[in-house]
Structure formats: C-alpha cells, structure tokens
Amino acid sequence: MNISGNTIFIPGGTSGLGLGLALRLHAAGNTVIIAGRRAELLESITRDHPGIESIALDTTDPAAVVRVSREVQERWPATNVLITMAGIMQVEDVTSAGFLATAEATVVTNVLGPIRLIAAFSEFLAGQPDATIMTVSSGLASVPLPITPTYNATKAAIHSFSESLRVQLADTTVRVIELVPPAVQTTLMGQQDDPGAMPLEEYLDETMALLEAQPDAREILVERVKYLRNATVEGRYDDVLAVLSGAAH
Structure with a gap:
C-alpha cells in the first residue's frame, strides 16, 4: 500500500485507532472517508478536521452495508482502500x-x-489499478485475554480470514494487509489511561512508519504486539496466557 495518493474508506473511523489512523492518512496526502453510526459525531469530526469526508453507517446492519458501500463507490469512484476498523470489546x-x-x-x-x-x-476494488483491503485483528488473536473470550475469538477469525483472502486475491490488484494492534490507550475497553497500554500517538507513529517502509507488508506488527504475536513460535504461550489470566483478576 502506498502511503499517499489513495482514496480510503474507514468504517469505524470515528474514535480511537480508527480516527487516529484516518487523521494520519489524511495528513499523508490521502482522501479519507470515515463512517460510523452517529451523525452528530461525524459532523463534529468533519467540522474539526477539514478535508475529512464522512458517511453514516451501522456495520451491524447488512442492508446498510450494501447500500452505503454502493454510495461510497458512486460518490468516490477512486476509492481503492478499505480499512475494516469497526469493532467492540x-x-x-x-x-x-x-x-x-x-x-x-x-x-x-x-x-x-x-x-x-x-x-x-x-x-469493485479488483477493478482499481492498485487497491488494498486492510483488516484489523489483534495481538489477542494469538494469545487470548480470558475475560474477553468472544473478542479474542473474533480477532482470531479475522486473522484466519485475512490469510485466505490474501491467497484468493493474489492474482488481482488487491493487496491484503492485516493490522495487528496490541493494547492501545483508547476507550475500547476504558484503557485510555492504562499505563500498561501503548500510547495512541506512539502506536500511530510506528504504524505509519511501517506502512511507509513496507508497502508490500502482509501484516503491520509494532514491536509491542510481538510479545503476543510470537508467543507460540518462541515457546512462551503458556507463560503469556498466565500473565493475561492474572490480568483478569
């Protein structure tokens, strides 16, 4: 993925990692369209950040996903990057x-x-000369946080789906990049002030640097997430799970 010159659609781009990434990508020279459920929040963001575009979308509504996706493709026909950021924990x-x-x-x-x-x-993306689908998993796809079992499982599913998606799209113009965050200081789990979580701006700095340095990357792994991501291959899985189990008490 080139770091600039794209038209990027980010459902879930109204807060936390999604908004932070949207602002960084816009500053890097991309057209950015964010989506979220709350129209008033979208209006506030676009007012405070001129140049950011927005559209209302509840990604849990299958009919709305189809309708809004078509509208994005019609209003912004140069769209060549989809970042599936929306999520709950x-x-x-x-x-x-x-x-x-x-x-x-x-x-x-x-x-x-x-x-x-x-x-x-x-x-639609396969019809663009250069396109990217960026999925968003988590370090917890590799070692679970026991107090959030379904969240962990969904992120493991996204990791697996991304691997298959990449293979099936290998002969198209569409790259598949998996963004794999560690715990970051956002409101996702009320951890915006958690000293054990990675500061948001630090995470965004490292992520943008990796995207720029590795345009053909399959995964974006900041250093902090490798504690989780590499636990199995490095023989640390049981120890890391014990640490995360302790965090549940």
Missing part, C-alpha cells in the same frame, strides 16, 4: 448464560461486519 462471564447477548453482538460487529464490507467491495 466487552468483558464476558461465561459462568452465566447472560454472556450470550454480548457474545452474539461481538461476533456480528467484529466478524460479520468486516466480511460484509469485504463482500461489498472486493469486486
């Missing part, structure tokens, strides 16, 4: 059946949302 207590509603919402948002978006964009 919530604590679940699996000792009670009450966790099921949270689990189902997490699967719909974190797995079906990105897959529906990719389905709506894959043929």
